Amino acid sequence: MLNAFQEGVVVVVCVNMIAVLGMSVLTGFTRLFSFGNAGFMSIGAYTAAICSVQLHLPFPLAILCGALMAGVVAWLVGSLTIRLRGDYFLISCLGFGECVRVLFNYTKNITGGANGYSGIPYHTTAAVALFCAVLAFVVAWNFIHSRFGQSLSAIRENEVAAAANGIDVVRAKKMSFVFSAIYAGWAGGLYAHYLRHITPALFNLGKSSELIITTVLGGLGSLTGSVLGTLVVQLLPEIFRGLAEYRMLFYGIAVVVVILVRPSGLFGYREFSLTGIIRFFKKKFGRETSVQ
């Protein structure tokens, strides 16, 4: 059906989409920036890999373990750092991500150090990845539109007002952080079972900023925007193979331009939907007829 290359593209897009959806909930809806999500991906990837290689757990269980582990670590880290203000929170996440990478490099007998961890069974086929991405989207959608998700948006708009309306700001922020970490861990676990060989360097600072860049490009506050952002960021370099070297350069410029010209990203707060498109065209059509 698909050749190996196409399958690889689908898997990479889906894996990144899951991580970006988590990021979108954290950054787009709660307005917390984390440079440490690659760290959570790495925790998820290593936990899942060790679970399936050493403990011989079945694949879904291994992924679950990876995601849960990332969530637990995020909960612990979040308990400490979530009260910090914007910049400080960001830098502590960055520090955390780097710590994870250095630590995995250092613990040679468990993680294989800088040489990486290999021998992971291949389980993440395109179908599995696609299923996971759809599931991730549906769960995130429901999370955002639940009462809890609404309180996240309230925090984004005005933290003090949200607190005054009885929202437990610290708890909500922490849950959002844990949510994004679980997604990152989930993505990491899937990625490990696709690559079959993982190194700590895969999940470096560059990966974290790629996740943030994708989220910003897609739109801060739009899940469908994040999906489209991932498609654009991951697929364009596959289409323009020769320009792969310039990939990150373009994205860097794109982020600056988007922030300058249209700070809310491609989609802004809007979600992409069919009725929205119909309404858009009706409006346009309506305006044209009224001019006539």
Add this chain to the structure above:
Amino acid sequence: MQQLVIGISIGSIYALIAPGYALVYSLLDFSNWAHGEVCMLGAYCCFMAVKVAELPFWLSCVLGVGGAVAVSLFNERFAYRRIRSNGSPNMFLMIAAMGLSTTYQNLANVIWGGKFKQMPKLFSVSSINVGGAFIGTTDLLCLALALIVLALLLYIIRKTQFGLHVRAVACAGRTAALLGVKIDRVIARVFMLAGALAGLAGILYGMKYNVYPTMGNVGLKAFVASVIGGLGSVPGAIVGAILLGLIETIASGYISSGLRDLISFSLLILILLVRPSGLMGVDVQDKA
């Protein structure tokens, strides 16, 4: 003793970068993530001038610093000022800075390639024996230059009219503007000042180690240093930088060089938890 000197010399490079973060933070309340890349571009300017244009070394150093100043000013003019005048939240400044940093890093990668480039050695790799410790001449040069420049910086901030304006804007921007301080001009000059320091640091770092596209990550360390010292405080940033340099060297000397980054980042998180305002904790009143 040996470790101590090396530590202080690395710290002095951090100390040249860290005040840039502190100054910008004190004025604009955001962390300028592109600062490390300014430092990298300064180093490349100097490298190009000396290797390709074959200019004398002192002139290339001036060009390197000048390049860094230009880049820093460009960031301010092109990106940050527009975002400020849009009235967007501070978060967007940070995202823009991150975008710029990614852009520059990859630009350098595209233009010069990822290879390590060697700066010409100003002195032969010699060392002086002082009381049983061997001190490299490059280390000494770093230290001496950093000392002079930082003393100058503190003098500018403390004693000159420009320094007074900087402190006024940091303390209360709107009030300062009402009293006739041209805020945009002050901010532009601060960016130039920060750029000059970063450029010098980049050249020194390049001489000590190498020049490469991701060398801007030394800026992260400098940022850690300025957080340790207290974000927004220039003396704090300098003290934090020296301290971080010492701790890193001692950690890699006595524990393990692999764990060096782990230690400095755990220190960062620890400081943030125990004393978020940093060692030289500053109130809003006396930033800068």
